[in-house]
Amino acid sequence: MRCERCDQADRRPVRRAKLAERDHKVAVVLDVPMEECQSCGDRWLRWDVAGRLDQLFSEMLASDVEVATRHFDGTLSAA
Numbered sequence: 001m002r003c004e005r006c007d008q009a010d011r012r013p014v015r016r017a018k019l020a021e022r023d024h025k026v027a028v029v030l031d032v033p034m035e036e037c038q039s040c041g042d043r044w045l046r047w048d049v050a051g052r053l054d055q056l057f058s059e060m061l062a063s064d065v066e067v068a069t070r071h072f073d074g075t076l077s078a079a
């Protein structure tokens with residue numbers, strides 16, 4: 001799909017990390033599926049991916065872990 005922002009390239013499916021911070025705690029979710037424009041770098045998340053991500057961040061930031069890391073697909077990372 002053509003990028004609506006720069007109209008210079010196509011969006012490509014990629015997997016990137018997303019990070020959230022709250023109350024001195026950090027949550028990192030790895031391998032989040034999204035689309036990225038190769039020209040301007042703009043990224044899009046599907047609504048269901050964004051919803052799952054919100055849920056993961058809420059769970060992770062509610063725990064006592066200062067820096068929580070997790071893969072989007074559900075497996076806990078060794079980090």
Ligand SMILES: [Zn+2]
Pocket residue numbers: 003004005006007008009037038039040041042
């Ligand atoms: Zn673009």
